[in-house]
Amino acid sequence: MSDSDTPPLGQRPKLGPIDGKPVTTHPDLSRLSPAQRGLRDALLREFKARKAKKFVEKQVHYINGNRQVAESIKILFDEHGQPPANAPIEDIIEERRQLEYQVRWFEAMLLELQTRLLRVREIEALALDVLERSERE
Amino acid sequence: MAAPLFLLAPPRSYTSLMNAMLGQHPQCFGLPELCLFNVERLVDLWVRSTDEMGSEAKTRHGLLRAVAEIYGGEQTMDSVRMANHWCAARQNLSTGQIYRELVDKIDPLIAVEKSPAYTVDIQRLLRIRETFPDARYLHLTRHPVGQCKSVMSLYDGTFALFVNSIDFLEDRAIVEPQFAWYDLNINILNFLDTIPAERQMRIRGEDVMNDPPKFLGMICRWLGIRDDADALDEMMHPERSPFACFGPLDALFGNDPNFLSGPTFRPHKVKVPSLDKPVPWREDGQSLKPEVVELAREFGY
Numbered sequence: 001m002s003d004s005d006t007p008p009l010g011q012r013p014k015l016g017p018i019d020g021k022p023v024t025t026h027p028d029l030s031r032l033s034p035a036q037r038g039l040r041d042a043l044l045r046e047f048k049a050r051k052a053k054k055f056v057e058k059q060v061h062y063i064n065g066n067r068q069v070a071e072s073i074k075i076l077f078d079e080h081g082q083p084p085a086n087a088p089i090e091d092i093i094e095e096r097r098q099l100e101y102q103v104r105w106f107e108a109m110l111l112e113l114q115t116r117l118l119r120v121r122e123i124e125a126l127a128l129d130v131l132e133r134s135e136r137e
Numbered sequence: 138m139a140a141p142l143f144l145l146a147p148p149r150s151y152t153s154l155m156n157a158m159l160g161q162h163p164q165c166f167g168l169p170e171l172c173l174f175n176v177e178r179l180v181d182l183w184v185r186s187t188d189e190m191g192s193e194a195k196t197r198h199g200l201l202r203a204v205a206e207i208y209g210g211e212q213t214m215d216s217v218r219m220a221n222h223w224c225a226a227r228q229n230l231s232t233g234q235i236y237r238e239l240v241d242k243i244d245p246l247i248a249v250e251k252s253p254a255y256t257v258d259i260q261r262l263l264r265i266r267e268t269f270p271d272a273r274y275l276h277l278t279r280h281p282v283g284q285c286k287s288v289m290s291l292y293d294g295t296f297a298l299f300v301n302s303i304d305f306l307e308d309r310a311i312v313e314p315q316f317a318w319y320d321l322n323i324n325i326l327n328f329l330d331t332i333p334a335e336r337q338m339r340i341r342g343e344d345v346m347n348d349p350p351k352f353l354g355m356i357c358r359w360l361g362i363r364d365d366a367d368a369l370d371e372m373m374h375p376e377r378s379p380f381a382c383f384g385p386l387d388a389l390f391g392n393d394p395n396f397l398s399g400p401t402f403r404p405h406k407v408k409v410p411s412l413d414k415p416v417p418w419r420e421d422g423q424s425l426k427p428e429v430v431e432l433a434r435e436f437g438y
Contacts, residue, residue, distance in 0.1 A: 027301050
């Protein structure tokens with residue numbers, strides 16, 4: 001490239017077919033043909049659908065309590081529903097640790113929610129007080 | 138006020154690790170991703186600009202954690218609540234004013250920050266220059282193949298899609314992260330053209346990973362701060378940063394989740410891939426674009 005072809009400082013051209021700011025701040029789609037805009041929309045829709053599907057799958061996994069309980073105590077039973085004669089101690093310890101961790105996590109969540117509830121109740125009571133007083137006046 | 142240091146790089150370019158390492162230097166303070174210069178006024182961080190893609194709540198986590206840590210000395214749900222109030226009281230100030238207030242508070246330590254989102258738009262970078270005319274910039278590069286593979290492995294390449302890094306084939310559009318690698322680095326280069334040479338440095342992330350003491354020492358000397366063994370040893374422990382872990386429930390992030398779950402630096406040799414082979418994220422056997430190869434060569438790959 002000769003010197004005359006070199007872009008001036010701070011003005012090197014970009015490569016991507018879509019100019020402008022990211023999608024959250026309105027990209028410039030003017031360089032795209034109508035077909036390309038359609039393809040872009042389809043790509044975004046497909047991406048969002050895949051994301052939503054993964055999210056739902058994950059949530060179902062979390063909320064399916066019975067299955068989770070069954071999974072977590074599986075190691076305690078064999079295929080006949082009897083305790084296995086030789087359950088590896090490592091598995092049992094690992095299971096116990098995981099359950100303890102989950103219990104601690106739920107306790108922390110519960111505590112936080114109770115604290116928030118308490119505060120919301122206080123605010124609610126205060127607001128009702130104010131309302132009652134203003135009605136009386 | 139000590140001039141801050143900004144790490145400029147597209148995401149997935151070792152920025153989290155480097156930020157935490159530099160931030161552990163006894164004369165520095167490593168911040169989480171504040172994303173402040175993404176917007177003009179603080180309140181805009183709480184305003185959703187469009188419904189086209191994604192959630193923006195996570196962009197506030199870094200700021201909330203930083204305020205909680207700097208003003209409250211801890212990161213708990215209570216101190217994050219305080220940080221929310223701190224922000225609410227300043228909601229109409231410019232993000233530059235907010236940033237200066239934080240940097241003033243940690244003075245004389247040098248603020249070190251990287252928010253890869255700054256590199257998405259040169260206006261964001263210009264806001265940094267306007268706020269801190271004497272700031273210093275470290276341009277951190279990563280090989281395009283390594284960086285793009287890493288982008289594609291995180292949430293199905295959300296970031297590439299977010300910045301419209303899309304290639305058009307005959308019958309479909311595909312996510313093509315090399316456009317983002319190129320365009321974001323071009324944004325950085327265009328911006329750095331406006332900055333005096335002595336206030337900028339370019340370094341390959343792979344080199345730092347392969348020999349941290351040598352390159353961290355080099356950065357220290359450029360910044361004019363200590364480069365003795367104790368300082369370098371401290372920098373080898375990014376996991377000691379108060380931001381190198383998940384935050385409280387209402388401000389969990391503020392950084393790359395992969396870094397937050399494993400912030401320790403493990404010495405390893407980074408292999409530099411070829412620039413000519415087909416790229417692994419495309420099914421049609423295409424290689425890197427000639428412009429990408431040329432820029433990568435300019436960066437020393």
